[in-house]
Amino acid sequence: MSVPQYxxxxxxxxxxxxxxxxxxxxxxxxDDSGKDASGKTVITVDCQPxxxxxxxxxxxxxxxxxxxxxxxxxxxxSVSVGQQCDNPPDFTARLTGGTMTxxxxxxxxxxxxxLDSGQAMDITQYxxxxxxxxxxxxxxxxxxxxxxxxxxxxxPTKNYSMGLLYNxxxxxKAGLDVASPPKTWADVRTAxxxxxxxxxxxxxxxxxxxxxxxxxxxxxxxxxxxxDMLSTDGKSASFNNPxxxxxxxxxxxxRYGDNSMGxxxxxxxxxxxxxxxxxxxxMFVGAPDATTAIVQQFQGKYDEWAMAPxxxxxxxxxGTLGGGEGYFFRKDLTPEQVKAGLKWIAFEKLTxxxxxxxxxxxxxxxxxxxxxxxxxxxxGSDAQKQELDQRKANQNLPTENFALFEAxxxxxxxxxxxxxxxxxxxxxxxxxVLTNPNANIDDLLKTAxxxxxxxxxxxx
Amino acid sequence: MAxxxxxxxxxxxxxxxxxxxLSGGTRTRRGRRLRDNLTGYAFLIGAIFCFALFQWFxxxxxxxxxxQHTRRGVTTWVGFDNFVRIVQDPSFWTAWxxxxxxxxxxxxxxxxxxxxxxxxxxEFRHAKGYLRILVYLPVMLPPASALFLFKYYAxxxxxxxxxxxxxxxxxxxxxxxxxxxxxxxxxxVIASTWMNMGAAVLIYLAALQNIPGDxxxxxxxxxxxxxxxxxxxxxxxxxxxxxxxxxxQIVATMQVFIEPLILANGAGTQDSATSVAYLIxxxxxxxxxxxxxxxxxxxxxxxxxxxxxxxxxxxxxxx
Numbered sequence: 001m002s003v004p005q006y007x008x009x010x011x012x013x014x015x016x017x018x019x020x021x022x023x024x025x026x027x028x029x030x031d032d033s034g035k036d037a038s039g040k041t042v043i044t045v046d047c048q049p050x051x052x053x054x055x056x057x058x059x060x061x062x063x064x065x066x067x068x069x070x071x072x073x074x075x076x077x078s079v080s081v082g083q084q085c086d087n088p089p090d091f092t093a094r095l096t097g098g099t100m101t102x103x104x105x106x107x108x109x110x111x112x113x114x115l116d117s118g119q120a121m122d123i124t125q126y127x128x129x130x131x132x133x134x135x136x137x138x139x140x141x142x143x144x145x146x147x148x149x150x151x152x153x154x155x156p157t158k159n160y161s162m163g164l165l166y167n168x169x170x171x172x173k174a175g176l177d178v179a180s181p182p183k184t185w186a187d188v189r190t191a192x193x194x195x196x197x198x199x200x201x202x203x204x205x206x207x208x209x210x211x212x213x214x215x216x217x218x219x220x221x222x223x224x225x226x227x228d229m230l231s232t233d234g235k236s237a238s239f240n241n242p243x244x245x246x247x248x249x250x251x252x253x254x255r256y257g258d259n260s261m262g263x264x265x266x267x268x269x270x271x272x273x274x275x276x277x278x279x280x281x282x283m284f285v286g287a288p289d290a291t292t293a294i295v296q297q298f299q300g301k302y303d304e305w306a307m308a309p310x311x312x313x314x315x316x317x318x319g320t321l322g323g324g325e326g327y328f329f330r331k332d333l334t335p336e337q338v339k340a341g342l343k344w345i346a347f348e349k350l351t352x353x354x355x356x357x358x359x360x361x362x363x364x365x366x367x368x369x370x371x372x373x374x375x376x377x378x379x380g381s382d383a384q385k386q387e388l389d390q391r392k393a394n395q396n397l398p399t400e401n402f403a404l405f406e407a408x409x410x411x412x413x414x415x416x417x418x419x420x421x422x423x424x425x426x427x428x429x430x431x432x433v434l435t436n437p438n439a440n441i442d443d444l445l446k447t448a449x450x451x452x453x454x455x456x457x458x459x460x
Numbered sequence: 461m462a463x464x465x466x467x468x469x470x471x472x473x474x475x476x477x478x479x480x481x482l483s484g485g486t487r488t489r490r491g492r493r494l495r496d497n498l499t500g501y502a503f504l505i506g507a508i509f510c511f512a513l514f515q516w517f518x519x520x521x522x523x524x525x526x527x528q529h530t531r532r533g534v535t536t537w538v539g540f541d542n543f544v545r546i547v548q549d550p551s552f553w554t555a556w557x558x559x560x561x562x563x564x565x566x567x568x569x570x571x572x573x574x575x576x577x578x579x580x581x582x583e584f585r586h587a588k589g590y591l592r593i594l595v596y597l598p599v600m601l602p603p604a605s606a607l608f609l610f611k612y613y614a615x616x617x618x619x620x621x622x623x624x625x626x627x628x629x630x631x632x633x634x635x636x637x638x639x640x641x642x643x644x645x646x647x648x649v650i651a652s653t654w655m656n657m658g659a660a661v662l663i664y665l666a667a668l669q670n671i672p673g674d675x676x677x678x679x680x681x682x683x684x685x686x687x688x689x690x691x692x693x694x695x696x697x698x699x700x701x702x703x704x705x706x707x708x709q710i711v712a713t714m715q716v717f718i719e720p721l722i723l724a725n726g727a728g729t730q731d732s733a734t735s736v737a738y739l740i741x742x743x744x745x746x747x748x749x750x751x752x753x754x755x756x757x758x759x760x761x762x763x764x765x766x767x768x769x770x771x772x773x774x775x776x777x778x779x
Contacts, residue, residue, distance in 0.1 A: 211726060263617045
């Protein structure tokens with residue numbers, strides 16, 4: 001073949017190849033029955049632990065094998081989307097691109113966004129005892145979070161409420177009483193001052209101000225003052241008031257009045273927990289499972305961390321933020337796939353003694369057993385009794401570290417509508433008081449209010 | 461008087477002097493040309509497909525989305541509502557101000573420094589190759605890695621940070637770097653210049669080496685010093701490259717994104733790092749507002765297109 005002919009043949013082959021590729025792209029792979037060649041119902045599920053979480057990954061894979069054995073007509077295909085299963089921009093990209101798995105993980109704050117994307121299925125008719133044996137025991141308040149206009153869009157699989165986590169070792173070094181943690185924000189300020197006086201780059205108190213986490217904590221701290229993020233009709237911001245100002249003033253006083261919050265700011269989720277695991281943070285606002293992340297992801301120690309209820313301004317906190325996670329279902333699934341997905345969620349997330357509640361398996365693996373949350377099952381239900389009994393029988397944590405938090409319940413408030421978007425806006429107010437000694441709190445809240453009002457108008 | 465062409469006239473015009481049918485001939489020639497260029501067209505398909513899929517389609521889709529509003533999976537046409545809303549965002553003007561500030565600073569620092577470095581490198585007689593590799597090395601580092609180096613190593617606001625340690629050594633006041641609203645932009649430009657200047661230096665070097673040596677000799681004979689030689693010989697001789705890189709630099713820096721994302725964890729302190737590109741990302745990926753993000757993207761596209769048009773017009777006139 002001469003050179004020009006060879007070149008022409010190569011070009012035609014390239015064009016033909018591209019043509020086939022385009023044709024292949026435009027044809028949906030497989031049929032819509034959701035079954036494989038052998039007739040098994042196939043579902044993809046995300047939030048499989050990643051390779052760095054060896055025990056958790058092995059547990060997940062073992063659970064998948066056990067589930068498939070018990071349900072021979074179902075095949076589970078697991079997908080890992082990173083350790084933080086819902087990193088907001090990644091989640092948005094998957095949702096917008098339509099690349100979520102059949103059964104996909106999301107925060108309780110994601111309901112609005114998932115509904116807006118038009119990607120979620122109304123699973124009300126399938127969410128029954130037939131598919132989830134413990135469904136009647138699941139806390140109705142948690143079901144309500146994933147319910148919109150009477151329709152259920154996701155199954156709750158974890159919940160939390162926030163309190164004050166504190167490092168016992170640093171408390172002792174600073175001469176503070178570990179049995180009597182701060183009860184008010186003034187107490188937090190006093191303790192933070194003493195802890196930061198230890199030197200060595202230790203922050204007495206640390207807080208977030210980037211990656212949506214600043215707004216998340218602003219909300220929790222506003223609830224502790226008795227405030228609300230939105231008006232009762234949900235249409236406008238309601239944090240530009242003395243309570244909102246007090247939240248920012250408390251932080252500004254600690255950061256610049258006392259210099260007790262360390263020099264590194266603009267912290268996101270992993271930044272703060274990394275510092276905490278390294279013994280550089282005395283106190284921070286968080287949920288009990290923050291200690292799990294500190295230990296499992298950032299090499300900290302359980303023994304060092306204890307938890308108190310959320311501090312209040314002049315006494316007990318008037319509220320605390322509660323949230324959690326669950327699994328949504330793609331709208332294009334077949335009824336068999338939805339049922340298979342629900343059975344899997346029931347097996348892995350909502351059955352005492354199985355999956356996330358398999359405490360007998362977790363104990364020797366040094367997974368935390370004995371944390372006060374999640375509390376997925378309603379008070380007095382059989383499932384709750386079983387779960388708590390097994391938790392107690394296998395506990396491997398010094399549960400006294402969480403006793404005060406458990407014994408002092410604070411009213412839990414849910415996250416605001418359009419929460420992630422609101423949190424992104426409030427990051428700016430938090431970063432303002434934590435990085436600018438001359439930040440004007442009134443201006444920060446005024447700007448945030450304008451933005452949140454716009455968001456709520458656009459989202460309605 | 462209006463000219464009219466009759467049917468017969470037209471018929472006559474289609475025939476050549478020897479009665480050859482020209483229209484048929486044109487078809488044959490076209491067919492031959494098409495066959496001759498077939499290879500080229502076939503190779504073009506790949507490029508066109510990639511551009512269409514990854515550039516033109518998203519661009520058109522973005523423009524369409526900017527006039528729509530999607531809620532609950534239902535999309536409606538809303539005219540210019542998204543544009544009005546995005547302009548009313550309190551961060552909108554801050555983002556433009558920051559972007560222009562970054563572009564201006566980058567023009568002063570990021571544009572001038574590589575040119576000066578290239579001139580210096582061009583003057584070296586020894587170890588030229590090694591020096592070029594040294595200058596180019598940061599370009600080989602993935603941008604995210606380079607920026608994390610700056611974030612955690614150079615811009616640490618404590619005294620342990622590299623820059624603060626140097627400042628402290630010379631008894632100069634230290635800085636909060638990315639946590640200071642006034643230092644955020646200069647710090648981003650410093651990191652960006654360090655990261656990107658290697659490629660520009662190599663391009664300048666290539667241009668410098670094309671300048672005939674006798675021009676410098678003549679200038680020297682006329683008594684021109686170093687600065688005079690640069691002003692009267694180097695700059696005029698590299699004018700085209702300088703003009704091209706200036707435009708590329710401005711268009712690229714106007715789209716600054718990764719620097720605020722990594723160095724400032726996003727918006728930075730009180731929006732001091734928010735660029736227009738980052739604001740687009742924030743609306744699209746954090747605020748569940750893809751339509752608003754698309755509207756801002758269209759505004760940015762128009763600004764950049766207007767700038768490029770004016771720039772091309774001005775430089776063409778100059779030439």
